[in-house]
Structure formats: structure tokens, C-alpha cells
Amino acid sequence: MTTAETASEGTNTAESAEPVLLRTENLTRQFGSLVAVNDVNLSIPRGEFHSIIGPNGAGKTTLFNMLAGTLPESEGRVVFDGDEITGLKDYERVQRGISRAFQTPQLFPGLTVLENLRLAVQAQNQSFNPLKKTDPAHERRAHEVLEQIKFDADPGQATENLSHGNKKKLELLMSLSVDPDLLLLDEPTSGVSHADSESLMEFISKTSRERTVLLIEHNVDLVLEYSDRITVLNRGEVISQGTPSYITDDETVQDAYMGSY
Amino acid sequence: MSNNNRNLAIGPVELSVADGSMQLSIGRLQTDAKKLLLGTSLLVLLAAPAIFTGYFIGLLAVAFLYAIFAISVDLVWGYAGILTFGHAAFFGLGAYLMGVITTELSLPSIGLLGLLIAFLGPALVGLVVAGVLFSRGISEEYFTIITLALAIVASQAALILSDITGGSNGLTGIPLLGIEIPGIMTYRLPYELFYFVALVALVGVYLVGKRIVQSPFGTTLAGINENETKVSSLGYDPVKYKTLVFGLSTGIAGFAGALYAAYSGFISPPLLGFALSTEVLIWVLVGGRGTLIGPVIGATALYLAENMFSGLFLNTWVLGLGLLLVAIVLVFPAGVVGVFSLAEQKLNRYLEET
Numbered sequence: 001m002t003t004a005e006t007a008s009e010g011t012n013t014a015e016s017a018e019p020v021l022l023r024t025e026n027l028t029r030q031f032g033s034l035v036a037v038n039d040v041n042l043s044i045p046r047g048e049f050h051s052i053i054g055p056n057g058a059g060k061t062t063l064f065n066m067l068a069g070t071l072p073e074s075e076g077r078v079v080f081d082g083d084e085i086t087g088l089k090d091y092e093r094v095q096r097g098i099s100r101a102f103q104t105p106q107l108f109p110g111l112t113v114l115e116n117l118r119l120a121v122q123a124q125n126q127s128f129n130p131l132k133k134t135d136p137a138h139e140r141r142a143h144e145v146l147e148q149i150k151f152d153a154d155p156g157q158a159t160e161n162l163s164h165g166n167k168k169k170l171e172l173l174m175s176l177s178v179d180p181d182l183l184l185l186d187e188p189t190s191g192v193s194h195a196d197s198e199s200l201m202e203f204i205s206k207t208s209r210e211r212t213v214l215l216i217e218h219n220v221d222l223v224l225e226y227s228d229r230i231t232v233l234n235r236g237e238v239i240s241q242g243t244p245s246y247i248t249d250d251e252t253v254q255d256a257y258m259g260s261y
Numbered sequence: 262m263s264n265n266n267r268n269l270a271i272g273p274v275e276l277s278v279a280d281g282s283m284q285l286s287i288g289r290l291q292t293d294a295k296k297l298l299l300g301t302s303l304l305v306l307l308a309a310p311a312i313f314t315g316y317f318i319g320l321l322a323v324a325f326l327y328a329i330f331a332i333s334v335d336l337v338w339g340y341a342g343i344l345t346f347g348h349a350a351f352f353g354l355g356a357y358l359m360g361v362i363t364t365e366l367s368l369p370s371i372g373l374l375g376l377l378i379a380f381l382g383p384a385l386v387g388l389v390v391a392g393v394l395f396s397r398g399i400s401e402e403y404f405t406i407i408t409l410a411l412a413i414v415a416s417q418a419a420l421i422l423s424d425i426t427g428g429s430n431g432l433t434g435i436p437l438l439g440i441e442i443p444g445i446m447t448y449r450l451p452y453e454l455f456y457f458v459a460l461v462a463l464v465g466v467y468l469v470g471k472r473i474v475q476s477p478f479g480t481t482l483a484g485i486n487e488n489e490t491k492v493s494s495l496g497y498d499p500v501k502y503k504t505l506v507f508g509l510s511t512g513i514a515g516f517a518g519a520l521y522a523a524y525s526g527f528i529s530p531p532l533l534g535f536a537l538s539t540e541v542l543i544w545v546l547v548g549g550r551g552t553l554i555g556p557v558i559g560a561t562a563l564y565l566a567e568n569m570f571s572g573l574f575l576n577t578w579v580l581g582l583g584l585l586l587v588a589i590v591l592v593f594p595a596g597v598v599g600v601f602s603l604a605e606q607k608l609n610r611y612l613e614e615t
Contacts (some may be wrong), residue, residue: 068494094496106491108484119484122477123496128505130473138477178496 021046021212022067022182027076029062029236036062036172038236039076049208051223059079060205060216061103063233064184067214068100069093081181099180101190103187103216105171109160113151116159116170117142120177145177149203153213163194169200176207183208185215189222202224224248233254271483295366299554306460310453318456324564325459326521329466331544331556333513338542339551340474341506342486343401346538347408348514350415351387353533355515356522360432362426363523372438372450372523379519380512387511391504409535416534431529435522455524462520465555470553473509482506543582547589549596558597 022044025151029037037059044050052060065071067078069090077086085093108116118134121141146155153166162170172188188204189197197219204213205226217223223230232240232247234256240247247253310318330352337343359375390411392402419426426432438458439449450458473479484492485499492499524530531537541560548559563582571578592602 034593070494089493089498091493091496092496093493099496100494102491102494106488106494108487110487111480111483115480115483118477119480119492120495126481128475128480128501130476130505130509131469132476134475134477134480152339174495206426207305230262 019046020044021048021081021218023079024067025077025079027063027066027078028074029059029066029071030074035236037066037233040233042231042238044212044214045211046181046212049205049213049215049226049228051217051221051227051230052233053217053220053230057235058233059187059236060233062236064100064186064214064216067093068098068247094178094180097181098104098184098186099172099178099182100176101175101186101188103182103190105164105167107159107162107170107174110158112157113146113153113155113159113162113170114139114142116174117145117177120174121145123178133213141177145173149173150199165196168192172200172204180211182214185213185217187216187217187218189217197222206222303464307457310456315453320565320568321561322456322459322524323521324561325463326517326524327544327564328463328557329517329520330514330559331541331548331560332466332470332553333510333517334471334541335545335550335553335556336473336513337507337510338545339477339553339556340486341482341503343503343507344405344542345408346405346535346542347410347412347415348511348541349535349537350408350412350533351383351511351514352518352521352537353415353528353530353543354383354386355518356528356532357419357426357432357518358382358515359519359522360435360528362367363436364432364434365425372436373440375523376438376516376519379522380516383515383518384508384512388508390502391507392500395500395503395556409538412533412535412538416530419530419533426530429530431527432522433527435526435528437526438520438523459520459524462516465515467553467557470513473506474553478502478505532537543586546586547596549598552598555596555598562597 020043022042023121024040024042027037027040028035029041040059040063052063054060062071066073069085069088069092073086077084079085080093080096082097083096085096085098088096108119111119118138118141121138122135125135125138141207143155149169149172151166151169153162159167159170168188168191172185175183175185185204189200192200201222204215214222215227224247226245229241229243230247231238232250232253240250240253286303306321313321330348333351334345334348337345337348356379358379360373362378363372390407391404394407399407420428423429437450437452437455439447441447473484481492481497484495484497485502489499492502497609518532521532544563545556545559546559547563548557549555567578567582574581589596596604
């Protein structure tokens, strides 16, 4: 029923033959006099692999922080799956189907790899009964999640000792474990070896068949290869939006990248 | 294959012979040794009244109640990372509820009813305090300062509300536990048996605590302690978890306070105050924060030591305690239990190498 609503709401965008999953209207975030994100309008159809690129300081992570609910919106609206979610807290947005992987892995350093994953898995079936035993199904699920990806470390070890690459993989797996409709990925391959980057993107692309992905990524080659559409931010504003081939030909994009250095 | 592999297990020691090489594994030895140690201590404690003087057993019983109090603090501070400077307010509230109910009201089975109310009352106050403060987004540092104020307010309130609390004189004549159903039965616990009640209560609370920290709820608390942002970004509302554990903890503190009131028969305002609130933090820290058993060891050992040796050293006792605390924080931040687990790791490494 909500699909009909979202479809009608999305008619202002030309390519929205599919229902729109995420829509932002005039989304703005100010830090004092600095406008980090300025009047951003996005319309992301369900199932799209959408990348956000732009020079450093363009406001990409700030935009993500607003979409995930870790940072309140200064102005504008966020509509997800037909419902307005502006002002909702981060955990409320997760419960509605938005999940996020941080650029700097946010793990539980003293807990093991499997405990980290179990916490992510259990978030779907929270229990406030302090005497409840751990559900073996959740333990199994944590193992299954880990097996999806090449992970070359002992899953019984504390995550503080993991390599950067493994931390990035775990961060991604945890964000996937809550089974989101919309996955926000903030540079999932930064600091990861070249070979691992390729396989990670391959994995992300595979899982994105069932989901909508919003990706921040510096590696333009990867972005052009995997994205359905791309939004380019510069100084907090959208300067271009379209398919990979459209973006590569757009001169304003080239100027923005050249001008920033 | 199976002809080449042989396993021989004697208790925790496992001997395996595979493809001509022999391996001796003592992997489970440590956990079994721990269980053995706990079991032996428990047996010694059960037999203690037959061995030690009545005075010492009396001290030990009070030490057990303080150990329960220390467990309650460890649940919030050691596991959820919420430092509280005012937990005595809840211990004292439990004690006063017990005192008032058993001396002022004449209800059937008052002793047991007192214990229940002494758990529920402080639990409810704890839930409201934590719920209101955390849902307003207050940081844990400010929460700590407010708990400090709470202890001061509680002990002042006990002074002022003298009609109910007896003011600075406190409440006296609080009876030991009993079950009383008018016309049917009256049972009063003999004084000598209270030691066992305290021991059973301590073991029970310890086991419940163990169950809590191992539950999915407990794992979430551990997550909040380590990275609250991440917990929140996985879909958990940290406020709910922190509020619930705080309420559980203040309930347990109140329960310990009620037993204390019943045993000592006398309670007064310092029981709610700042001094006891900080002393319990020292017990938890010295024993080992976030281990449950550490605070039990810390509370029991330090309370016994204080009562047995402070007479000998008079004012130097507090000085010594202060120096011990500094030494623990600097040298063994994980407390007594931390020292043991470090020794265990060393032993494991030694066994692996040989």
C-alpha cells in the first residue's frame, strides 16, 4: 500500500518508474556559520546502487550522518519508504530499515568477532529479559554471516587485534546483519588492499541485488563500474547527478575536482 | 585414520596421540580448577561457623551483605560502564524500608514482605532516576555527579524526616527475618542461622548476576560500555538498557540493605551516604571491576580487614586503604581477579611452550 504512495510521491523525478525508497527535500546541515550540506534533494528508487562522490569536505559524511540519524537535520525533510523520518533517532531508523557502515570501523574492541556479529544479529530480536539465555540460532546466524566473506582471522579473538582490512569487513558485515532495505556505506574500501577492495565491492554489489545501496567512495573507478547512478557533491551542494557515463562527461564535475586541489 | 589417533582423558587432562606424536592438553584445567576453588571456598564457608568464633562469623555475614551490594555496583559500573557515586542511597533506602515496615507496621510475614519491598522500592526509584536522566540525553559524567547528589540528599532526608526515620538516632529494634501469619504460625530465624541466609543470598545474587551478564541483554550492556554509538546504530535504544540495568542494580542494593537492617537491628543516616557509596567503589575496584567475583572478594576481604585491623592501626587504616587504592589503579588496574587471570595467561603460555 505504501508502494503506491511512494510511487506517486516520486513522480517529480524523471527516472522514477520504480517506487522511491529514500527521498530528501532541501536537506541542510549547518555548523555555526558553515553550511556543510546545503539544500540537498535526493530521490533514490528501490534497488538502486547509488554513489555519492565529491572532494574532501564536500559534505558526504555529514549527509550520511543526517540520513542515519546520528546528526539532526538543520532544515529539510527525509522520507523513507513513504514515511517521514525527519528527526527520528538513529536506532529508530535502523528499526525502519536503514543501516550504516562507518568509514572508521566502529566495533566493540573487547568483544570477539562472533560476539560483535551476534550483537548485530540480535538487534532484530531484542530482549529485555535479563535472565534470557543466548539463542543458539543467533550464534549460528553470526557464523553464517561471517562465512559470506573471506575473513582471515580467528573469529574467537577480540576485535581490537584485527587488521584494518578485517575491521572494515566486519563493519560491513555488521551493517548487513540487521537486514536493512537501505544500506549506507561510507568508504567501505578505504585503507583496504587493492585485491580486497575488488572482492569487497563484488560482495557489496551481490548483496545489493536485494537492497538499495548508497555508497560514499573515493575510488572513482569502482564507483563508475558498480553504480546505477551517481550524485556529485561539492561544498555541500549537489552539482551533478546521473548515470556513470553522464557524470564522466560532465564538465562541472571535472572542474570541482580540479578546483579543490 | 582412527587407528592412528587415540585420545585419553582423565578429568581435565587430555592425552591425545596422533600420527606418532603425543600431545598433553590441560586446556580445561583452568576452568575446572576455578570451579574446584569456588566449590572448596563454598564448603569452607558452610563449615565456618563450626571453626571460627561467633564474632568473626558475624563480621563475615555482614561482609556477605556488602558483597551483594558490591555486585549491584559492578553490574552498572563494571558491565554497563555507568559510574555511580551514590549507590548507598539505594542500599540505605532498602534498609530503611525494611526498618520502617518491620517496626512500624504490623503485617503478616513482615520480614519477607520487607525484603520484597526493599527490592522493589529502590528498583523503582532507580528506574525513574535513570530513565528520566538518560532519556534527556544526559552524559554519563553528569549522571555520576547527580548520583553523588542523590546520596547526600538521601542521608539528609533521613535526618530531616525524623518521624519516620528516627532522625540522627536512626531506627532500632528491627527484628531478624521471620514469617508470621497471625493465628497460624510464627517463625523467627535464630540469630546463629542468619550467617547461612547471608551466604545463600550472596550465592543466589552472584548466580543471577552471572546469568544477567551472560544473557543477550548483558552482551548489549557490554556493547554500550564499549561503543554506545555503535549499539545505537545497530538498532538498540541504549537508554532502555541503561535504565533497566540501573533499576535492577538499585533493587539488588536495596535487597542487601534490607538484610543488613534485619541483621544489625539498627540503622542510621550514614548508611545512605557518600562514605559508603565510595567505599563500595573501592571494594569493586580492588577486587576487579566487571568480573562479579572480584567485587565479592574485594568487599569481603576489605571489610574483614577493616574490622580486624583498623583497631590496631587506628587512623593509619584509612591512609593504608588510600595507598592500596592508588597502587591497585597504577599497578593492577584489573584488580585482584586481574592479577589471577594474568597469572593464568602466563601459565597457559608456559604450558604451550613446554
